[in-house]
Structures are given as structure tokens and as C-alpha cells.
Amino acid sequence: MLLTPGVYNSAYFEHTYLARQMGIELVEGRDLVVHNNIVYMRTTAGLRRVDVIYRRIDDDFVDPLAFRPDSILGSAGLLNAYRAGNVALANAIGTGVADDKALYAYVPAIIRYYLGEEPIIGNVETYLLEDAHQRAYVLDNIEKLVIKAVGESGGYGMLIGPHSTQPQRDEFKRAVLANPRNYIAQPTLSLSRAPCFIDGAVEPRHVDLRPYILYGEDIQIVPGGLTRVALRRGSLVVNSSQGGGSKDTWVLYD
């Protein structure tokens, strides 16, 4: 089943779409009940045991007994049922530690350490602001760099140096100095551009690519993914929450 935070979530359309595609139930936290460490779904025909939950709710909200007590999105007792091995969650709890933006700088080393291989796809150069030398360089060159808060996503908590104003830069400098562990910096990237149909003409716009990877019996990647487009002229931000759009992505056969 797919566990959604509900209609007010920005991705609710997607939750309904995927549940329909898979033919599985779409539920909210209040539709679940945990009894003796077993998760059940309330149905009109009584309780039905749940084995696997594709949860589209952040860790913090999945179980008010374990994490945020004010959460009404999850289900009380879910974490204990999970710990008892009676229900599987996809993704597991606590995976966000591996996409922390400060940890990102270590991923090439992580690949070499576990696999003994060189990374096939590289990283963007990343400055860790906890390090005094790197911090000094970043603060001196802030107008050329991008500063990101490590715990944020969706283009929030970000300063794009070349497109920033002095007050914005000063604000980020203060924030960095107050909590350096919370920020990283990267060079301003020149993302590739793809042709877009805009106001009756074809114009180039910056794009990225988000392939979707599934890991069960083995790892499978559906060819392509979501190409996100910074539709505003000159913009580098492709996030849909920040004026970005998307385009279809074609991967060709040989």
C-alpha cells in the first residue's frame, strides 16, 4: 500500500497516480492501526494485515510515538512493528543521512571503500564549511559560489552567488558563521541547455536529469527520467517549487 500525507501534500497527485498504476491501496495514517506490533488497514470488511508500505511521508512524521509527537500523518506504533520485522517500509527509516549535502562530498570515497572501484559518475566539487580553510575561501568568494543548507531540498535554503544581492550574501555569511556544519558551497555550475518551445519560438534553457532507480531483487532504472527545465530565461533553478518545468526524456535504442 502507499501511505500518503493526504490531499494537502504537494505531491498528492503523484500518490494517487502511482497507487492507481500499481493497483494498490492509497491510505492515510488514520486508515492504519497497529496492534501487537502488527500493522492493519481499516477496511469496510474489517482489519487487513499490511506487509509492505511505500511511504511518502518523511521519517519525522511516520510514528508520533517515536518521532514528532504532534504528527497526525503517520500511525502510532508503526516503528515498533517495523523494528519487530512485521512490516517493511520503502524507503527504510534513516536513509536521509546518506543524502545529507555534507556527506555528499564523501560519496566518491564511499564508492572506493565498499566497491574498490573508481566512481563512474563524478561529483560536483564541494566545500565543507566546517573546515576553517575551506570556509575562509568560500566567504571570500561567496559571489561566485552557490551556498546550500545541508538539510534542505527543493531549491530552498540556497544562495546563488552570481545572482545574489549584498544583503542576501551578508545574511548567508552570518548563517554560515553561526552554524558552519549546516552549510556547503559549490561552484556555480553552467548546466547544459536544451531547446524549449517558448512564446512561439525555440529557445535554449538549462536542464538537469532525474532518473528513477528501483532497488528490490536487483537495481533497475527505467530509461530516462524527469528532465527538469529552468523555464525562466537565465535561471539556473529547475525545481518545480521555484518556477521550473519538465520535458519528456527519450533514451534511444542502439
Place this chain on the structure above:
Amino acid sequence: MIGHDIVDLAQLPALFKHYFLDSAYDEMFDRRGQPREHYRPLFQRLNEFSPATLRQRQQAADITFLNQGITFTVYSSDEGTERIFPYDLLPRIITSDEWAIIEKGLKQRITALNLFLNDIYHDGRIFTDNVVPRALVYSCKHFRREMIGLNVPKDVYVAIIGTDLVRLEDGRFVVLEDNLRVPSGVSYMLANRQVIKNVFPRLFSSYNVRPINHYGQVLLSTLRSFARIHRLSRR
């Protein structure tokens, strides 16, 4: 920023009158302003369409998105929160060779990150071998003490991932962000394909495009692989 080597753009059809090239990698045109081989059929087809036809196709696409209710929510906006997902009509095309590298690279990266998660919530070998500082991991906002010592089905922590790649000036793809929590957007990938097949049926069939519409089934079998009957093999 515009170099002298791209004057050819002036000879492009009127549809491309606002097009420009600079140091950024252009997916469609090479440095000399020639369409790359895999973009040539799209380029030719676009030049056969009249602007009016293209506008009609755009409207057809817009209406499909609207009718299907493909929207997303923007918080803290003055213009209302529910919006049609902005969509661009022209496909982005990736060659088989480019994809082979992306696929291999992502599998490698996800395998390593999954082993990393298993390690930090169990023995922490990577800390004792001084590859990653323990303090860095334990101070992460998303580190969960509750997971220490817990075995997850099949030792798979990250089942559903959406990694953000960007392409640099030299044409290389690099990873910008690993999204290992609750990545979104896959429904737009599927919806985009449905719409473009309807809007450009002939163009689509002239290209040999790999299908994506089995995503839902692969997702379902991924989820099923974690079900109880399979979990009997847990450590």
C-alpha cells in the same frame, strides 16, 4: 559570451531566431551550431511545422495536462497554491551510449550508498577505517538512532531513488544530489510521455525510443520483494 564560431546560428530557420550558444553544453547543437546527429530528425521536423501548428500542439498538450488534473502545490505563493505543472513540448534526447554510462554509474553509486547505510547502522567499519568521520554522520539531521542494529528486509535501505544529474560544459554528467528519502516527480515523467505521444505521434515513432510505461509494474515488484514471505530469509 557568444563566440565567433557560432555565426552559423544566423542561418538557422526563423523558429530559432532567439537561439544562442555559449560555454554551456547545448543538448541539440554542437559548438559549430550544427544539430547533433540524434537531434537531427527533431530539428528537421520542427522546421516543417508552421508556428501556428506548433502553437496548436502546445495547446493540445496544455489541455491534456489540465484535464488529467496534473498539478502540483506551491507553498507561500500569492497566486494561489495549485498549479498546472509547467511542461515543455520538445523532448530531450539521450543516446544509447550516454545512457549506458549513466545507468552503470547510478547502479554503482546506489550499491555503495546502500552498503554505507547498512554499515553505519551496524558495525561502522567506515568510521574505524577513518574514511568518513563518525561525528559527521551522527550529527546529520536525518541520522536515526532507532535504526542502529536493526536488520532491514534484504538489507535494502534505499528502494526508491531519484538522483539529480547535471551536465557540465565538457558534456560529462555529474551527480548534483542523491535523493534517498521520498523523491518525487516520477508521475510527471510518465505523464509527459503519454502527452507527447499524443501530440507528436509521427515524430515519436520515427525515433526508436525505449519505453518507460512499465515503471508502475517494476515499482510494484520492487515493493513485493520486501513482503513477509521473502523476509523469512532475514538474518
